[in-house]
Amino acid sequence: MQFATILYTLSMFLLCALAAPLNARQETVSNVQCTSKTPLDFHTSNVALLQICGGIAGTIQKCQGRPTSTVGQSGNVRFTINPVIPGDQINISKGRWEQGIKAAFAVCGQNIPFTATFTGGAVKGDVNVVYESV
Template sequence: MQFATIFYAFAMLLVCAFAAPLEVRQETVSNVKCTGTKALDFHTSNVALLQICGGIAGSIQKCQGAPKSTTGQSGNVRFTITPVVKGDTINISKGRWEQGIKAAFAVCGQNIPFTATFTGGAAKGDVNVVYAEV
């Protein structure tokens, strides 16, 4: 009986050791260009991040009203989103937006200004994003 318990515990340890790690959803970003070297204020950037689409904070999960462009600004920090396809409307979800920002920051550095294209986020395709100091 003890042998079976020890064998089972050892087998579970091996299974856990070689199990595939859980992966966090990463949004695809392209055309990332770092446009500055100085990090913008963390708190101000987070407030601006949630100001897109007239406010995407709290329980709101998606851009409301299908705008043709939108900005989120706080203090001297601004995010600007425009569809890649002219005349398209923005319908980006909060999750896609935040993951796209994280992916762009992974390229340029935390809170470093950038321009990029996020996959999806518009009714007919992708969106261009500008994160800058104003």
């Protein structure tokens, strides 16, 4: 009985060790322009981040209603998303949105205002994102 348990444990260890690594999806951002050197409020930014598409918080996983533009705002912080192709519809997922924000912050700094293009996020292509103080 113990031999079987040891054999099972060793085989699971080898299986896990030889399995392909799981890499977090890294969203591509381009045209990143940092528009200020002053970071915006962390909490207000997080609330605004989840206000796009009429609210993408909680169990909602994707922009609802496929709008042609959307704004997420809280206090003096605003995110604006527009498709690169005029008239296209936004269908960005929560994961793609949050990873794109992280990638832009990696360029500009945490909560530093920016403009950028996120790969995907629209039915036919990419989306332009503006993060700003209003």
